[in-house]
Amino acid sequence: MTSVRQVQVTFDCAEPERVGRFWCAVLGYVAPRPPGRNGAFACVDPTGVGPRLYFQRVPEGKVVKNRVHLDVRAGTGLVGAQRLAVLEAECARLVELGASCVRVLVADGYNESCIVMRDVEGNEFCLD
Numbered sequence: 001m002t003s004v005r006q007v008q009v010t011f012d013c014a015e016p017e018r019v020g021r022f023w024c025a026v027l028g029y030v031a032p033r034p035p036g037r038n039g040a041f042a043c044v045d046p047t048g049v050g051p052r053l054y055f056q057r058v059p060e061g062k063v064v065k066n067r068v069h070l071d072v073r074a075g076t077g078l079v080g081a082q083r084l085a086v087l088e089a090e091c092a093r094l095v096e097l098g099a100s101c102v103r104v105l106v107a108d109g110y111n112e113s114c115i116v117m118r119d120v121e122g123n124e125f126c127l128d
Helices: 016-027 080-096
Strands: 008-013 041-043 052-057 070-072 100-105 114-118 124-127
Touching: 008 016, 016 041, 016 052, 080 100, 080 114, 080 124
Parallel strands: 008 052, 070 124
Antiparallel strands: 041 052, 100 114, 114 124
């Protein structure tokens, strides 16, 4: 039987500390130590539940849509107008942190509402 492995989510970016501090503020994560060599930065869930996030400097910029993205679960268990109001409030908070709102996808009878956003370096993520 295969044992469960821990995962780390790694971000390629131009400014690891800036992007890492943004995600710490979004998720309530903490930086366990100062930035590493070459400007690398890591942060962790202080409860130990979520995966470690690691931010590494790369020379090339982002050019296409992410193939993998984070879903920030701000509206879990909520539906309709109540869910959309919570998502929009969280969107406003994240915009103040430097994120940008790409589009609001309103519930369509099959899928619940979610908001597509970009972090401080343009990486897509969803509020759902």
